[in-house]
Amino acid sequence: MSDKESIKQQLKVVFLGTGTSQGVPIIGGTYSADYLANPKNHRTRPSIYIETSEVSIIVDTTPEMRIQVLREGIANVDAVLITHAHADHIMGMDDCRRFCHQSEKPLPIYAGAESMKSIQRVFEYAFNTVHIPKGYFVPDPRIVDGPFHVGDLKITPAPLPHGRMTSNGYIFSLDQKPLLAYLTDCKEVPENIIHQIQDVPVAVLDALRFKPHPTHMCYDEALTTARRIRAGQTWLTHLTHDYDHDLHQAVAYYAQQ
Ligand SMILES: [Zn+2]
16 A cells, blocks of 8 residues: 555545635735635635544644634544644634533643643633533643654654744654654754654645745745655645745645655
8 A cells, every 4th residue: 555545544634724824815915816816825824634533633723723624524523732822823722612512521632831831821711710611612731742642643742943932743643654744833844853754655844935934944945854854745834925826836746746
Protein backbone atom coordinates (compact mmCIF):
# COMPACT_ATOMS: atom_id res chain seq x y z
CA MET A 1 0.00 0.00 0.00
CA SER A 2 1.38 3.42 -0.89
CA ASP A 3 1.67 6.14 1.73
CA LYS A 4 -1.09 8.11 0.03
CA GLU A 5 -3.50 5.18 0.18
CA SER A 6 -2.53 4.43 3.74
CA ILE A 7 -3.36 7.93 5.03
CA LYS A 8 -6.57 7.96 3.02
CA GLN A 9 -7.79 4.71 4.52
CA GLN A 10 -6.72 5.27 8.10
CA LEU A 11 -6.86 8.99 8.71
CA LYS A 12 -9.37 11.47 7.39
CA VAL A 13 -8.12 15.06 7.44
CA VAL A 14 -10.28 18.08 6.67
CA PHE A 15 -8.94 21.62 6.45
CA LEU A 16 -11.48 23.64 8.42
CA GLY A 17 -9.63 26.87 7.62
CA THR A 18 -6.36 27.92 5.96
CA GLY A 19 -6.41 31.70 6.40
CA THR A 20 -4.13 33.96 8.35
CA SER A 21 -5.08 35.57 11.68
CA GLN A 22 -7.23 38.27 10.03
CA GLY A 23 -8.95 35.84 7.67
CA VAL A 24 -9.14 36.40 3.89
CA PRO A 25 -10.44 38.73 2.56
CA ILE A 26 -9.51 41.23 5.25
CA ILE A 27 -11.91 43.89 6.49
CA GLY A 28 -11.54 47.03 4.38
CA GLY A 29 -9.29 45.31 1.82
CA THR A 30 -9.53 46.06 -1.90
CA TYR A 31 -9.82 43.07 -4.23
CA SER A 32 -10.65 42.44 -7.85
CA ALA A 33 -14.08 41.01 -8.65
CA ASP A 34 -12.32 37.89 -9.98
CA TYR A 35 -10.46 37.38 -6.73
CA LEU A 36 -13.62 37.62 -4.64
CA ALA A 37 -15.66 35.45 -7.03
CA ASN A 38 -13.46 32.44 -6.24
CA PRO A 39 -14.70 30.78 -3.02
CA LYS A 40 -11.17 29.41 -2.51
CA ASN A 41 -9.97 32.95 -1.86
CA HIS A 42 -12.26 33.15 1.18
CA ARG A 43 -10.20 31.63 3.97
CA THR A 44 -11.37 31.21 7.54
CA ARG A 45 -8.85 31.01 10.38
CA PRO A 46 -6.53 27.95 10.42
CA SER A 47 -7.75 24.64 11.84
CA ILE A 48 -7.99 20.97 10.87
CA TYR A 49 -10.34 18.11 11.73
CA ILE A 50 -8.96 14.59 12.02
CA GLU A 51 -10.91 11.35 12.14
CA THR A 52 -9.77 7.74 12.63
CA SER A 53 -11.91 4.63 12.96
CA GLU A 54 -11.99 5.30 16.74
CA VAL A 55 -11.84 9.03 17.38
CA SER A 56 -12.27 12.50 15.98
CA ILE A 57 -10.50 15.67 17.06
CA ILE A 58 -10.05 19.25 15.98
CA VAL A 59 -6.83 21.22 16.15
CA ASP A 60 -7.54 24.78 17.37
CA THR A 61 -10.88 26.45 17.93
CA THR A 62 -10.88 29.47 15.64
CA PRO A 63 -13.30 32.42 15.84
CA GLU A 64 -15.15 30.67 12.96
CA MET A 65 -15.21 27.20 14.54
CA ARG A 66 -19.00 27.00 14.67
CA ILE A 67 -19.30 27.92 10.99
CA GLN A 68 -16.49 25.53 10.04
CA VAL A 69 -17.94 22.46 11.82
CA LEU A 70 -21.47 23.19 10.56
CA ARG A 71 -20.09 23.49 7.01
CA GLU A 72 -18.35 20.11 7.28
CA GLY A 73 -21.22 18.34 9.06
CA ILE A 74 -19.12 17.59 12.15
CA ALA A 75 -21.49 16.79 15.00
CA ASN A 76 -19.05 15.93 17.80
CA VAL A 77 -15.39 15.46 18.64
CA ASP A 78 -13.56 13.49 21.32
CA ALA A 79 -10.88 16.09 22.04
CA VAL A 80 -9.50 19.49 21.08
CA LEU A 81 -5.80 20.20 20.55
CA ILE A 82 -4.50 23.74 20.79
CA THR A 83 -1.32 24.83 19.03
CA HIS A 84 -0.99 28.10 20.97
CA ALA A 85 -3.19 30.73 22.56
CA HIS A 86 -3.27 33.50 19.96
CA ALA A 87 -6.81 34.75 19.27
CA ASP A 88 -7.09 33.19 15.80
CA HIS A 89 -6.55 29.73 17.34
CA ILE A 90 -8.71 29.81 20.48
CA MET A 91 -11.53 32.33 20.32
CA GLY A 92 -14.19 29.88 19.16
CA MET A 93 -13.66 27.57 22.12
CA ASP A 94 -16.93 28.39 23.86
CA ASP A 95 -18.79 26.77 20.95
CA CYS A 96 -17.41 23.45 22.21
CA ARG A 97 -20.39 23.61 24.57
CA ARG A 98 -22.37 21.68 21.96
CA PHE A 99 -19.87 18.82 22.09
CA CYS A 100 -20.08 18.73 25.90
CA HIS A 101 -23.86 18.81 25.78
CA GLN A 102 -24.05 15.89 23.36
CA SER A 103 -21.51 13.67 25.08
CA GLU A 104 -22.70 14.75 28.54
CA LYS A 105 -19.12 14.96 29.76
CA PRO A 106 -16.23 17.40 29.93
CA LEU A 107 -14.27 17.83 26.69
CA PRO A 108 -10.52 17.14 26.87
CA ILE A 109 -8.57 20.27 25.84
CA TYR A 110 -4.88 19.58 25.16
CA ALA A 111 -2.35 22.43 25.17
CA GLY A 112 1.18 23.24 26.31
CA ALA A 113 1.49 24.67 29.84
CA GLU A 114 1.91 28.32 28.78
CA SER A 115 -0.94 28.15 26.28
CA MET A 116 -3.19 26.47 28.85
CA LYS A 117 -2.53 29.30 31.30
CA SER A 118 -3.72 31.85 28.72
CA ILE A 119 -6.75 29.76 27.75
CA GLN A 120 -7.76 29.43 31.39
CA ARG A 121 -7.51 33.20 31.79
CA VAL A 122 -9.60 33.93 28.67
CA PHE A 123 -12.27 31.32 29.43
CA GLU A 124 -12.03 31.70 33.21
CA TYR A 125 -15.81 31.19 33.63
CA ALA A 126 -15.58 27.69 32.14
CA PHE A 127 -12.31 26.47 33.67
CA ASN A 128 -12.76 27.80 37.20
CA THR A 129 -16.46 27.39 37.90
CA VAL A 130 -17.46 24.47 40.07
CA HIS A 131 -21.15 24.21 39.16
CA ILE A 132 -21.56 24.77 35.43
CA PRO A 133 -25.17 24.91 34.18
CA LYS A 134 -26.21 22.18 31.73
CA GLY A 135 -25.46 23.09 28.12
CA TYR A 136 -22.41 25.20 28.95
CA PHE A 137 -18.80 24.53 27.96
CA VAL A 138 -17.10 22.11 30.38
CA PRO A 139 -13.38 21.77 29.61
CA ASP A 140 -11.13 18.99 30.88
CA PRO A 141 -7.66 20.59 30.68
CA ARG A 142 -4.74 18.29 29.77
CA ILE A 143 -1.23 19.75 29.71
CA VAL A 144 0.84 18.50 26.78
CA ASP A 145 4.42 17.74 27.82
CA GLY A 146 5.16 14.72 25.65
CA PRO A 147 3.50 12.17 23.35
CA PHE A 148 -0.04 11.08 24.28
CA HIS A 149 -2.90 9.05 22.83
CA VAL A 150 -6.48 9.93 21.97
CA GLY A 151 -8.02 6.56 21.18
CA ASP A 152 -5.91 4.87 18.50
CA LEU A 153 -4.21 8.11 17.52
CA LYS A 154 -0.74 8.80 18.89
CA ILE A 155 -0.02 12.51 19.06
CA THR A 156 3.51 13.85 19.47
CA PRO A 157 3.98 17.55 20.17
CA ALA A 158 6.53 19.39 18.06
CA PRO A 159 7.45 22.68 19.79
CA LEU A 160 8.02 25.42 17.23
CA PRO A 161 9.45 28.95 17.63
CA HIS A 162 6.74 31.58 17.06
CA GLY A 163 8.08 34.98 18.14
CA ARG A 164 8.27 35.18 21.91
CA MET A 165 6.09 32.12 22.33
CA THR A 166 6.25 28.44 21.49
CA SER A 167 3.58 27.00 19.23
CA ASN A 168 2.96 23.27 19.36
CA GLY A 169 3.00 21.51 16.05
CA TYR A 170 1.53 18.02 16.24
CA ILE A 171 2.61 14.76 14.62
CA PHE A 172 -0.18 12.19 14.21
CA SER A 173 0.69 8.49 14.11
CA LEU A 174 -1.25 5.27 13.81
CA ASP A 175 0.44 1.97 14.69
CA GLN A 176 3.65 3.89 15.45
CA LYS A 177 3.77 5.23 11.89
CA PRO A 178 3.70 9.05 11.53
CA LEU A 179 1.07 9.92 8.92
CA LEU A 180 0.58 13.65 9.29
CA ALA A 181 2.65 16.57 10.60
CA TYR A 182 0.66 19.75 11.24
CA LEU A 183 3.15 22.59 11.68
CA THR A 184 1.49 25.99 11.65
CA ASP A 185 2.46 29.32 13.22
CA CYS A 186 6.24 28.97 13.25
CA LYS A 187 9.27 30.90 12.07
CA GLU A 188 11.11 27.65 11.41
CA VAL A 189 10.90 23.90 11.91
CA PRO A 190 13.85 22.86 14.09
CA GLU A 191 16.25 20.20 12.85
CA ASN A 192 15.23 17.56 15.43
CA ILE A 193 11.59 17.79 14.29
CA ILE A 194 12.51 17.61 10.60
CA HIS A 195 14.46 14.46 11.47
CA GLN A 196 11.40 12.95 13.26
CA ILE A 197 9.07 13.49 10.31
CA GLN A 198 11.34 12.86 7.33
CA ASP A 199 9.30 11.31 4.49
CA VAL A 200 5.98 11.60 6.39
CA PRO A 201 3.06 11.06 3.95
CA VAL A 202 1.53 14.51 4.58
CA ALA A 203 3.01 17.71 6.03
CA VAL A 204 1.13 20.96 6.56
CA LEU A 205 3.34 24.05 6.82
CA ASP A 206 2.90 27.68 7.75
CA ALA A 207 3.56 29.78 4.62
CA LEU A 208 2.07 33.13 5.61
CA ARG A 209 2.92 35.33 2.62
CA PHE A 210 5.61 36.01 0.03
CA LYS A 211 7.53 38.66 2.02
CA PRO A 212 9.45 37.43 5.10
CA HIS A 213 7.73 37.90 8.47
CA PRO A 214 9.32 37.99 11.93
CA THR A 215 7.27 35.13 13.44
CA HIS A 216 5.91 33.07 10.51
CA MET A 217 7.58 31.21 7.64
CA CYS A 218 7.10 32.98 4.33
CA TYR A 219 6.62 31.07 1.09
CA ASP A 220 10.34 30.62 0.36
CA GLU A 221 11.06 29.44 3.90
CA ALA A 222 8.17 26.99 3.74
CA LEU A 223 9.47 25.61 0.43
CA THR A 224 12.98 25.15 1.83
CA THR A 225 11.49 23.37 4.85
CA ALA A 226 9.28 21.22 2.59
CA ARG A 227 12.31 20.09 0.61
CA ARG A 228 14.07 19.06 3.82
CA ILE A 229 11.06 17.15 5.20
CA ARG A 230 10.45 15.42 1.85
CA ALA A 231 6.80 14.64 2.69
CA GLY A 232 4.70 12.69 0.18
CA GLN A 233 2.49 15.80 -0.02
CA THR A 234 3.05 19.26 1.44
CA TRP A 235 0.13 21.59 2.02
CA LEU A 236 0.54 25.27 2.86
CA THR A 237 -1.63 27.01 5.44
CA HIS A 238 -2.11 30.25 7.45
CA LEU A 239 -2.19 32.11 4.11
CA THR A 240 -2.75 35.82 3.59
CA HIS A 241 -4.46 37.36 0.57
CA ASP A 242 -1.07 37.30 -1.20
CA TYR A 243 -2.21 33.94 -2.52
CA ASP A 244 -4.82 33.95 -5.26
CA HIS A 245 -5.75 30.25 -5.14
CA ASP A 246 -6.11 29.51 -8.84
CA LEU A 247 -3.28 31.82 -9.87
CA HIS A 248 -0.94 30.10 -7.42
CA GLN A 249 -1.95 26.50 -8.03
CA ALA A 250 1.46 26.09 -9.62
CA VAL A 251 2.94 27.35 -6.37
CA ALA A 252 1.08 24.71 -4.37
CA TYR A 253 2.09 22.03 -6.84
CA TYR A 254 5.72 23.09 -6.68
CA ALA A 255 5.59 22.91 -2.90
CA GLN A 256 4.70 19.24 -3.19
CA GLN A 257 7.80 18.37 -5.18
ZN1 LIG B 1 -2.16 32.06 13.82
